[in-house]
Amino acid sequence: MSYLFKQSICNEVFKDWSFSDTCKAIRKAGYQGIEIAPFTMAEDPAKITAAVRKEYREVMISEGLTFVGLHWLMVSPKGLHVTTADKKLREKSWQHIRVLIDLCADLGPDGVMVFGSPQQRSTTGRLTAPEATRNFIEGLTQVAGQAAGRGVTILVEALPRAQCDVVQSVSEAVEIVKGINSPAIRTMFDTHNAVDEAEEHATIVDRYFDLIRHVHINEMDGRHPGTGSYDFKPVLQVLKNRNYRGWVSLEVFDFSPGAEKIANESLRYIESEISRLA
Known part of the structure; x- marks a missing residue:
């Protein structure tokens, strides 16, 4: 099957599957790439050995999948926080990001790291949102050199008000x-996280296209595409018009339909939407 966009899927939907079986199912469904949540590999990514990293890389290659990058960066280890006023904890948390930069580079070239993590970047204690945001920017600035050196791109993900009070719009991220x-x-742009955006989503994607490196797709309630009422076509049309060469990656939060059903139905639905573009 020939696709207009490179399409990938986040691996945590394949809960309790082996990585090999996950990759087989993803490729069988028709996806070209896989986006990995580090917590599915280990509780502490720092303890993932070079041999294990090589094994993951070889499995992806053997199944014909491209490693896209990492997301859900701070699910584990527990207790980390990148904007806290506690300098020691903040430094420990950014060291975790440095570990993930190396993991990302070790798993494949040109990877992205989707930096959402609402619970680990929201304000804590008496910090105001502007103060927490300054700490976030400081940390990103400090790790940018390492990321650049290893060919990794860190993506500031805007999150809705209900989830986070630090970076709530794509314009703030930009x-x-x-x-x-x-x-x-x-x-990046995430359809689910754009719920609070005041402008049309296609307008936002078009305006900030040059700085948008990645796109996540899902329904506004976090289910897989085709189960709700979100119209993906305007955003996809902008991506087509602008000759987008990044990934369109499926991330869902309701796993109840089952991994294979979610993977297959989503891809078929999105391809159907793409076929209707001008």
């Missing part, structure tokens, strides 16, 4: 990206 001014720091 301000941070421009301020840091590093090729290793970019942003």
Whole structure:
């Protein structure tokens, strides 16, 4: 099957599957890439040996899949926080990001790291949102050089108000990206997380296209595409018009239909939507 966009899927939907079986199912469904949540590999990514990293890389290659990158960066180890006023904890948390940069590079070239992690970047204690945001920017600035050196791009993900009070819109994310001014720091667009955006989603994607490196797709309630009422066509049309060469990656939060059903139905639905583009 020939696709207009490179399409990938986040691996945590294949809960309790072996990595090999996950890759087989993803390729069988028709996806070209896989996006990995580090917690599915180990509780502490720092303890993932070179041999295990090589094994993961070889499995992806053997199944004909491209490693896209990492997401859900801070699910484990527990207790980390990148914007806290506690400097020691903040430094420990950013060291975890450095570990993930190396993991990302070890798993494959040109990987992205989707930096959402609402619970680990929201304000804590008496910090205000602007103060927490400054700590977030400081940390990103400090790791940008390492990311650039290893060919990894960290993506500042805007999150809705209900989840997080630090970086709540794509425009805020873009301000941070421009301020840091590093090729290793970019942003992304996520249909589910754009619930609070005041403008049409296609308008946002078009305006900030040059800094958008990655796209996540899902329904506004987090289910898989085709189960709700979100119209993906306007955003996809912009991506087509602008000759987008990044990944369109499926991330869902309701696993109840089952991994294979989610993977297959989503891809078929999105391809159907793409076929209707001008």
